[in-house]
Amino acid sequence: MSNILEVNNLRVRFRVMSALKARYKGVTDPFIDAVRDASFSIKEAETFTLVGESGSGKSTLALAVAGLLPTAEGTINFAGKEVTTMDRSQMQEYRRNISFIWQNPTGSLSPRQRVSALITEPYIVHGMRDRDLNAEAIRLLKMVGLSAHFADRYPHQLSGGQARRVGVARALALNPKLIIADEPTAGLDVSVQGEILNLLNRLQDDLGVSIFVITHNLNIVRHISNRTAIMYLGRFAEQGFTDDIFESPRHPYTLALLSANPKPNPDADMERIELKGEVPGLMNRPSGCEFHTRCPFSAENCTEVVPPQIDVSDQHTLTCHYPRQENNTLSP
C-alpha cells in the first residue's frame, strides 16, 4: 500500500524571547526546537501511533502536519503533494482531507450549538452547503453509533463517551483520508475507552481511512496501531511495527516506558528500569545523546557523541549508541 503521508526531517521551532531581549541577554539562538528531525510515514488504511510523555512534542508535530503551525525545516508530503509550500487555497483543499479528533471532547464542541450544527459545520466552512445538512447529521451520527435524536442536543447534555463520538462524527464529515486523534481516550473510563477504540477500528475497516493517534496510554497502543514511534524531547527515539516495539524494544527509553507501565495484577512480577533525574528543558538540550542524563546504561561517549540512526530490522529504527539486545531486556 502506498503512503498517504510522508514526513521527512521535520523541525518545528518556537521563539522563546524577543530579538531585543536575546541580544541584551547574550542569547545567540532564542528558539527552542519542539520537534527535531522527525521522519515517518503513514500508509493508507493504517494506524500510526505517537507515544511520549507530556511536553515531548507530540501535539506540536500533529499540528505542524495539519499545517496549523509553521515548520522550520523538512518536508511534509500528503498524497504526492508538498504541504509546507502550499498557498491558501491549496491549504484549504488539503485540510478537507485531514481532520482532527481533539483531546478535550466537550471543550472542542461549542456549548451554544446543537450537535447537528456542530457536526455539519465542516460542510459550511468548505462551501458545501448544497446538501441536506439535517440528513447528513443523522447519517454521521449513525456512523458513530448514536441515534438521530442526539442531533438536537447541546454538548452539556452529552456524557464523556457521547461527546467523544460527536467529535468522531465531525471528523468524518468531509470523508477525510487521514484522521489525527489527539489522546482519543484521555479522561474516559476503561469500558467507554474500549467502545471508542472499537469505533475507530471499525471505521477504519469500513472507510479505509488512515489514523494518526497521539497518546501516552501504552495499554491501548498494541490494540489499535500498526506502527508506533516513541518520542523524547521532540525527537524519535525509536520507531517500528507496534509488535516489534512491544515485543523487542531496543531503545533504553522505550524499555523504561514499557517496564514502568503498571499492570492490573497485584502479584505481577515487575522488573523495572528506573529512570533517574528529570526531563531536561528544551532550552538546554543535553549534549551528545539527549537521553543520556536519564539513561541507566549511558557510557562515556553518550555524553559527547550524537548517536546515529540504526536500522535493526524491517522499518524498525532507533537512535542509540548501545541498543539493547533482542529478548534480553536488562543487559546490554
Added chain:
Amino acid sequence: MTQETSENVLSVRNLSVDYATERGSLSALRHVNVDVPKGSIVGVVGESGCGKSTLISSIIRLLADNANTPNGTIDFEGRDLLSLSQDEMRGIRGNRMSIVFQDPMSTLNPVISIGRQMIDIQHRSHKTKAEKRQRSIDMLTSVGIPDPTNRLDQFPHEFSGGMQQRISIAMALQAEPALLIADEPTTALDATLEVQIIHLLKSLQADIGCSILFISHHLGVIAELCDYVVVMYAGEVVEQGTVRDIFHHPAHPYTAMLLKCDPASISTKTRSLPTIKGEIPDLVTLPQGCVFKNRCDRVMQQCDSKVPMWREVKNAHFVSCHWNAP
C-alpha cells in the same frame, strides 16, 4: 477490612448524599460503607459519575451548595465529622487530614513562590519562620526535588508536571496527617512519572505512618499501590476487599467486567476490545432492585425487584450481589 471502628482511621457508615437538581433529587451516594484501617492504603475505583468525588467532598465536608445534609456517620479518629462545626472542621483539614488533587498546576498558586506557599501552609505551627523554611526544605528533599534550598524561591511554572505533583504531596504531608486523600494524582502524568509517584507515596506512607485513601480509575496503579480496594458503581459501594481478593477473585459482576475491559490485561492483540454494554442509570430516577441489572451478564429474576444485601463472601471481602447469595 475490619468492621471495628477502633482500628480504622476513617470509617464511613451508611453515608447517603442527595443533590437538589432541576429534575428532582439526585442520589449521588446511597448507604456507603468505607473503612480505612490505620497505616494502610485503600483504593477507590469506579467510572466517572459513580460518586468518588462526592465521597471525598463529604469526608472533607466541602460538598457543593445544592447537596443536602448527608445521612450516616463519618468517623475520623474517634469523632463524627458530620457533627462537627465548620470551625472544628477547619482544624482537621490540612492538619490531621489532607488532600492531593488531580491537577497540580491548579493546586499551586502560580503567582506565589513554592517556598512562600509551603511556609504559609504551616500557619498552625508555632515554629519560627526559619524553622518552617527548614521544614519545607526537608519535605522537598524527601520527595526528591534536587537543590531544594534554591528551588524554594522558584514559582510553580518553573517545575515540570511530575515535580509539581511531588511538591503538592510534600505540602499535603507537611503536617504529618493521619489520612491523606489522593484524588487521581497520576492521571496527568506519563508511565515513568506515574511509577515515581506511586513509589514516593508508598515510601512516605511507611515513614509517616499515615493512611491513604487513593481514588483512581487506573486499575494498574491501584493493583500496585493499594492494600484494600473499594469498587463503586452509580453511587453505591458494590464490592470491597483486599487487593488480591478484588483482582484475583472478583465477586461482583461489575468488578469482573471492569477488570476484563482493561486493555492492559489483554495480552493478545485484538481489534475489538471488550466493553460493558449499556449506560449508568439515571441517578434521579433510580431503577428498582439492583442498580447494575441493566448491564449485568448474570442477571436473575430477583435482581429486578430486590436490592441486593451487603454480605461477606469470605473474611473481609464484601459484595452486594444476588449471585451466589446463600
